[in-house]
Amino acid sequence: MTYVSFPASRKKDFTAIGRLCIDLNANEINRPMEETMTFTKYVGGSPANITIGMSRLGMETAFIGKIAGDQMGRFIQSYLEKNGIDTSNVVTDNTGAVTGLAFTEIKSPTDCSILMYRDNVADLLLQASEVQEQLIADSKVLLISGTALAQSPSREAVIQALTYAKKHSTIIVFDLDYRPYTWTSDEETAVYYNLAAEKCDIILGTREEFDMMETFENNPDHNDQVTAQKWFDFSAKIVIIKHGKEGSIAYTREGLSHRANSYPARVVKTFGAGDSYAAGFLYGLMQGWTIERSMSYGSAAASIVISSHSCSDAMPTVEQVDDYIERCNRGEIVPS
Numbered sequence: 519m520t521y522v523s524f525p526a527s528r529k530k531d532f533t534a535i536g537r538l539c540i541d542l543n544a545n546e547i548n549r550p551m552e553e554t555m556t557f558t559k560y561v562g563g564s565p566a567n568i569t570i571g572m573s574r575l576g577m578e579t580a581f582i583g584k585i586a587g588d589q590m591g592r593f594i595q596s597y598l599e600k601n602g603i604d605t606s607n608v609v610t611d612n613t614g615a616v617t618g619l620a621f622t623e624i625k626s627p628t629d630c631s632i633l634m635y636r637d638n639v640a641d642l643l644l645q646a647s648e649v650q651e652q653l654i655a656d657s658k659v660l661l662i663s664g665t666a667l668a669q670s671p672s673r674e675a676v677i678q679a680l681t682y683a684k685k686h687s688t689i690i691v692f693d694l695d696y697r698p699y700t701w702t703s704d705e706e707t708a709v710y711y712n713l714a715a716e717k718c719d720i721i722l723g724t725r726e727e728f729d730m731m732e733t734f735e736n737n738p739d740h741n742d743q744v745t746a747q748k749w750f751d752f753s754a755k756i757v758i759i760k761h762g763k764e765g766s767i768a769y770t771r772e773g774l775s776h777r778a779n780s781y782p783a784r785v786v787k788t789f790g791a792g793d794s795y796a797a798g799f800l801y802g803l804m805q806g807w808t809i810e811r812s813m814s815y816g817s818a819a820a821s822i823v824i825s826s827h828s829c830s831d832a833m834p835t836v837e838q839v840d841d842y843i844e845r846c847n848r849g850e851i852v853p854s
């Protein structure tokens with residue numbers, strides 16, 4: 519059964535809009551930030567990570583965003599290009615804005631957190647007039663991520679991108695990617711998330727992210743089916759609710775639900791799970807696979823990334839995901 523019909527014969531499989539940042543991941547793992555002395559620099563930002571993941575899986579990809587006009591911005595641009603991502607709609611800021619930094623603290627495989635530096639960041643300065651309609655018209659999928667809705671003018675840029683995607687029947691994926699630090703109130707967050715989600719064909723988020731969107735609603739038991747059902751009255755065809763190590767559940771407009779278990783992992787850190795899951799899942803769906811197989815592929819990709827030090831740099835290729843699944847099936851990977 520086909521749940522989502524991706525447009526045929528477009529130049530790009532996948533385009534994302536949103537933040538391009540730097541991750542500084544602690545080298546001394548299993549220590550608090552206060553005692554961490556050195557970090558390794560990687561490209562970061564959830565939509566950037568997902569795009570890198572799609573590109574590693576062999577998809578034709580592009581990015582719409584804004585980078586700082588400095589060494590960090592050039593590092594990001596060059597990394598995207600080395601990964602085969604079209605950067606023709608990556609705009610360079612000329613106002614002196616900076617690159618967002620995410621310092622990651624890895625206290626233990628289950629206790630990780632991110633310390634964000636996001637004052638005057640270039641990614642939130644993308645303007646609606648800078649979004650190229652033709653690129654969205656040429657893409658099968660547009661992925662938006664919630665953080666870009668947090669402030670103007672990036673908020674308007676995303677809404678304009680949604681308008682272009684609707685006009686050209688580009689499939690819209692919403693990765694909720696809720697990061698509280700960029701928002702000023704729960705009410706503001708819920709209102710903008712809900713407005714954007716109404717336009718989206720596929721919505722992916724954690725239970726906590728959907729809870730935030732339900733600030734004005736009545737779902738006292740945090741019931742996944744109640745959460746998903748609401749979106750089928752709008753544009754959604756698939757809603758996925760992720761539950762960390764417990765796996766994920768997908769609901770479809772036809773009233774079906776599918777569960778996926780997580781794969782075993784020798785966890786180094788937990789962040790990056792959602793981004794790699796999204797890339798693996800969307801890749802599978804775009805190959806015409808079943809929802810179950812696509813979710814399982816996303817889960818395997820997630821286990822690979824959380825078993826690695828980075829998010830972007832660890833995004834796996836098809837061969838790596840296939841190999842991981844085979845090794846798990848042979849019982850060769852035992853969780854840490």
Ligand SMILES: Nc1ncnc2c1ncn2[C@@H]1O[C@H](COP(=O)(O)OP(=O)(O)OP(=O)(O)O)[C@@H](O)[C@H]1O
Nearest residue numbers: 760761762763765766780788789790791792817820
């Ligand atoms: N500890 C774990 N062990 C194995 N797989 C995991 C683990 N944590 C997450 N995953 C896998 O990653 C998928 C997405 O994880 P999660 O629900 O944590 O998303 P997320 O919160 O968006 O991730 P992130 O931490 O990147 O923000 C899960 O459905 C599962 O397949």
Ligand SMILES: O=C(O)C[C@@H](O)[C@H](O)C(=O)CO
Nearest residue numbers: 541562563564620789790829
């Ligand atoms: O999304 C961010 O800004 C930080 C990410 O790059 C980080 O690696 C992460 O949290 C992935 O989900």
